Amino acid sequence: xxxxxxxxxxxxxxxxxxxxxxxxxxxxxxxxxxxxxxxxxxxxxxxxxxxxxxxxxxxxxxxxxxxxxxxxxxxxxxxxxxxxxxxxxxxxxxxxxxxxxxxxxxxxxxxx
Numbered sequence: 001x002x003x004x005x006x007x008x009x010x011x012x013x014x015x016x017x018x019x020x021x022x023x024x025x026x027x028x029x030x031x032x033x034x035x036x037x038x039x040x041x042x043x044x045x046x047x048x049x050x051x052x053x054x055x056x057x058x059x060x061x062x063x064x065x066x067x068x069x070x071x072x073x074x075x076x077x078x079x080x081x082x083x084x085x086x087x088x089x090x091x092x093x094x095x096x097x098x099x100x101x102x103x104x105x106x107x108x109x110x111x112x
Contacts, residue, residue, distance in 0.1 A: 003037070003041075004041040004044060004045075005037065005040045005041055005044045005051075006044060006048065006049075006050075006051050006052065008051035008052060008055060009040040009043070009044060009050075009051045010040075012040070012051065013033060013036045013037055013040055014033075016032070016036060017029075017030060017032050017033040017036060020032055
Protein backbone atom coordinates (compact mmCIF):
# COMPACT_ATOMS: atom_id res chain seq x y z
CA UNK A 1 0.00 0.00 0.00
CA UNK A 2 1.09 3.51 -0.74
CA UNK A 3 -0.52 6.72 0.58
CA UNK A 4 -3.46 4.82 2.04
CA UNK A 5 -4.44 2.88 -1.08
CA UNK A 6 -3.29 -0.28 -2.80
CA UNK A 7 -1.14 -0.29 -5.91
CA UNK A 8 -4.14 -1.33 -7.99
CA UNK A 9 -5.99 1.77 -6.76
CA UNK A 10 -2.99 3.92 -7.64
CA UNK A 11 -2.96 2.48 -11.15
CA UNK A 12 -6.70 3.07 -11.58
CA UNK A 13 -6.28 6.63 -10.32
CA UNK A 14 -3.38 7.25 -12.68
CA UNK A 15 -5.14 5.78 -15.72
CA UNK A 16 -8.41 7.64 -15.16
CA UNK A 17 -6.67 10.94 -14.50
CA UNK A 18 -4.38 10.64 -17.52
CA UNK A 19 -7.24 9.67 -19.83
CA UNK A 20 -9.27 12.68 -18.67
CA UNK A 21 -6.22 14.92 -19.12
CA UNK A 22 -5.52 13.58 -22.62
CA UNK A 23 -9.15 13.97 -23.62
CA UNK A 24 -9.54 17.57 -22.37
CA UNK A 25 -5.93 18.82 -22.77
CA UNK A 26 -6.42 21.07 -19.74
CA UNK A 27 -4.00 21.10 -16.79
CA UNK A 28 -6.84 21.80 -14.36
CA UNK A 29 -8.22 18.32 -14.96
CA UNK A 30 -5.20 16.96 -13.08
CA UNK A 31 -7.03 18.16 -9.96
CA UNK A 32 -9.26 15.13 -10.44
CA UNK A 33 -6.45 12.96 -9.07
CA UNK A 34 -6.68 14.09 -5.42
CA UNK A 35 -10.46 13.73 -5.47
CA UNK A 36 -10.25 10.26 -6.99
CA UNK A 37 -7.51 9.36 -4.51
CA UNK A 38 -9.80 10.36 -1.63
CA UNK A 39 -12.54 8.09 -2.97
CA UNK A 40 -10.03 5.27 -3.32
CA UNK A 41 -8.84 5.86 0.26
CA UNK A 42 -12.41 5.56 1.53
CA UNK A 43 -12.95 2.34 -0.42
CA UNK A 44 -9.64 0.89 0.83
CA UNK A 45 -10.48 1.91 4.41
CA UNK A 46 -13.66 -0.16 4.14
CA UNK A 47 -11.91 -3.18 2.63
CA UNK A 48 -8.19 -3.23 1.83
CA UNK A 49 -8.70 -5.76 -0.97
CA UNK A 50 -11.53 -3.84 -2.68
CA UNK A 51 -9.65 -3.19 -5.92
CA UNK A 52 -8.20 -6.70 -5.99
CA UNK A 53 -11.71 -8.12 -5.72
CA UNK A 54 -13.03 -5.77 -8.41
CA UNK A 55 -10.21 -6.78 -10.76
CA UNK A 56 -10.90 -10.46 -10.03
CA UNK A 57 -14.59 -9.89 -10.79
CA UNK A 58 -13.70 -8.16 -14.07
CA UNK A 59 -11.44 -11.02 -15.14
CA UNK A 60 -13.94 -13.74 -14.26
CA UNK A 61 -17.47 -12.38 -14.61
CA UNK A 62 -17.26 -9.55 -17.15
CA UNK A 63 -16.44 -11.79 -20.17
CA UNK A 64 -19.54 -13.84 -19.41
CA UNK A 65 -21.64 -10.67 -19.30
CA UNK A 66 -20.54 -9.89 -22.83
CA UNK A 67 -21.25 -13.36 -24.20
CA UNK A 68 -23.47 -15.95 -22.54
CA UNK A 69 -24.67 -14.65 -19.18
CA UNK A 70 -28.04 -13.41 -20.40
CA UNK A 71 -28.87 -16.73 -22.08
CA UNK A 72 -27.43 -19.31 -19.66
CA UNK A 73 -27.46 -17.20 -16.47
CA UNK A 74 -23.97 -18.53 -15.80
CA UNK A 75 -20.45 -18.13 -17.12
CA UNK A 76 -20.07 -20.79 -19.78
CA UNK A 77 -17.68 -21.40 -22.62
CA UNK A 78 -20.27 -23.08 -24.81
CA UNK A 79 -23.55 -24.91 -24.67
CA UNK A 80 -23.81 -28.59 -23.90
CA UNK A 81 -24.84 -30.78 -26.81
CA UNK A 82 -28.47 -31.72 -26.30
CA UNK A 83 -30.51 -34.44 -27.97
CA UNK A 84 -33.57 -32.37 -28.82
CA UNK A 85 -36.78 -34.09 -29.92
CA UNK A 86 -37.83 -34.08 -33.56
CA UNK A 87 -41.22 -32.99 -34.94
CA UNK A 88 -42.87 -36.17 -33.58
CA UNK A 89 -41.56 -35.55 -30.07
CA UNK A 90 -39.05 -38.42 -30.13
CA UNK A 91 -35.38 -38.15 -29.37
CA UNK A 92 -32.59 -39.78 -31.33
CA UNK A 93 -32.73 -43.55 -31.05
CA UNK A 94 -28.98 -44.11 -30.84
CA UNK A 95 -26.33 -42.37 -28.80
CA UNK A 96 -22.58 -42.67 -29.25
CA UNK A 97 -20.99 -43.49 -25.91
CA UNK A 98 -17.27 -43.88 -25.21
CA UNK A 99 -16.40 -47.33 -23.89
CA UNK A 100 -13.26 -49.27 -23.05
CA UNK A 101 -12.68 -52.03 -25.59
CA UNK A 102 -9.98 -54.08 -27.22
CA UNK A 103 -9.22 -51.61 -30.00
CA UNK A 104 -8.54 -48.61 -27.81
CA UNK A 105 -9.44 -46.80 -24.62
CA UNK A 106 -12.25 -44.71 -26.19
CA UNK A 107 -13.89 -46.93 -28.78
CA UNK A 108 -17.28 -45.50 -29.74
CA UNK A 109 -20.20 -47.85 -29.23
CA UNK A 110 -23.65 -47.26 -30.64
CA UNK A 111 -26.36 -47.83 -28.05
CA UNK A 112 -29.90 -48.47 -29.22
